[in-house]
Amino acid sequence: MALTHPTRGNLRPVYVTGLGLISAAGADVGAAWAQIASGQPVVKPVARFDIRGCECQVAAQVNDNDLLPAPLRARWPRFVRLGHTALDAALIQAELRGGENRCLDPTLPLWCSTTGGGTEYGETCVVNARAGQRSGIIASSMRYQARYLPHALQETYGLRGAAVTLSNACASGADLIGTAANLVASGRVERIAAGGAESLSTLLFHGFSCLRALSPTTCRPFSVSRDGLWLGEGAAFVILESEAEVIRRKVTPLAQLAGYGQATDLHHIAHPHPEGIALKQALEQALAQAGVAPEEVAYVNTHGTATPANDEAEGKAYERVFGGHLPRIALSSIKNITGHTLGAAGAIEAVLTIEALRRAAPLPAALLPDPIPNLAASLARSREVRAHGRAFVSTNSGFGGANAALVFLPA
């Protein structure tokens, strides 16, 4: 097999050979795609913890009761359970999963992202310790740690490579995948499993609720009358490989990860600069690294939280980067279906953007009576059956001014 993409400077091409995903929209990539295409929200009332007094009472929650044997369900924090499901699917698609849960490449580095980690265990640890309870404190604190995700998954699959955890708030997943791709592109590593996982918790729900970031009505990304986000949970993984490995293993690449950009917005810890300056920088960097002109972009899977500040600033960034080409580029946010999955969002949205690339079709935006005027044509274009252009892009932004963009090209 010959792959034809030229190298980008000193960087080698990087291919995606496996995808795995679980979210409230579906327990695999195909199911999630169908749910998003249907436009039907999947949020349900939150019953797992007490949210009395919060204006919003719903979230996009995963039913993971049937996903794992009971002993593992009891032992692992929820974010690890979700991460395991997604990683398993990615390994299977990449033809790296052997029998009895073993990975055929035992040295595979495992890179993970999350914001809260096993927050429910951290909460238990604090409450029990305050009550004077001594037993279980160490175990709870271990399972709370963000690093528990790669460590538990390494143990499960018998992996003996590096275990890495990145936490750049809601851009974590995209930053992690982009950084992993750059390491593979540098020629120092041949293959990395990279992805993110997030589960809902008391702390996270009350945090977004007290900021009045949750919608008391309906999550409507890029609507003029938008009033907030819905939280969600889930996980996604990609397997990134060098061209040499793709050829050696004779696997079929799903896409090329051609560009990654990152920038920090210093305007405010929780609010983007109103002109979307850092997202613009990240997007321009990613397009430049990919060697893609703005007019070659077919689709952007946006961050699109549906908070008043985010969507306005994000729209400004797209106007600045794409200029007059913007109306011809399809834009959509899937957070009205998947919910905002925080540290997993970048990974989930990257996986679905790759799936969109494979189908040569954008993920459709929700039908809005009042889209932001300058984005209306792009949102409408996302509901067309075919995308026009070679590059598919996914962007994310987060607290701490994190902004990231990934550019995918056909393999």
Place this chain on the structure above:
Amino acid sequence: MQFNFNIAGIGAVSPAGLGLGSLLDGSVPRRQNWPVLAPSAPTVAAGCVDPTLPCWARWRQIPRLRRVGSQTLFLLEAVDEAIRRANLPADATIGLSVAFGNGVLTLTRKFYEGVVRAGIDGANPAWFPETVFNAPLNHTLGALGRTGPSSAWVGDATALAQAWVNAALWLEQGNVDAVVVAAAEEVDEAMMEVSLRAGWFRPTSKVFPAEGAVAFVLTRDGPAQTQGNFHIHSGLPWRRLTDAPAALAEVLADFDPAWPMYAGPMPPPGPAREAWKQRPARSDWPAPWPYLGEAHSVAAGWTLARILANAPKEKFAVVLPLWGAGHQVAALGWESLQSCVTR
């Protein structure tokens, strides 16, 4: 993995004081009693940064820093020192790649305890955005008026290796003029509770938790305090104590066998002792330095700073193993062309 870059400046905050010099002059760490979460338990002593130092009040005069946790201020002070020592131009684009163990623990715990106490009415909207791992990075770049990418790597001491890998990639790929690799930790009641339950405060135990920060400025070229080839192994897991030496041997196999391993004085029994036996160790550098406490990547960074500052002026090489509390081992190796770190 091998990278080429210069180390142009080092900064440190520790229980021994402020600045790189305080790591090198034999200062005994400051110990301070802290409560744990359990209501009836006695206080226990951690290695703590002096909260009365005037720099903290000075930083808090910046409006965005009024509500931040101590970890953010430690990081900011260490990064500021490292950048000043590196004498970087005011308009230089700087990336910030930081390793954390526990993150912003105090504000996270306080936020959650507010929710437990009073539900949504107890949730403080000013604290919640400060609980994310990368919040201190944003404040640090903002307070110093610098722009560039930033990433928060989370884990035990091996996270420091990943922070170095990320920084070296940024430099190599040309998006920044310089990168600061850093680490920061803060002591909190929850951390003390876990340390107490882990038996760290038994009379026979020699370890205690500590807080502080460390920062290294990396540049591609220009004036350097240390320049050369940096080798990084970003880590391997081990499950049982008996597996640890084999894991280290596998990590060290990536390095030139002639390079000595830094071990300091003989480590206590355990994986570090076994490793110490496996490889010739440099014993000609000042040791033992005062032990400053356990602080994940920060403690590893303090050791690296001490090694670089005490390295000979001529060409030298050394490997520093990073033993993570989460059963991981990584290593940083340095083959230097020259060292002229100013204390």
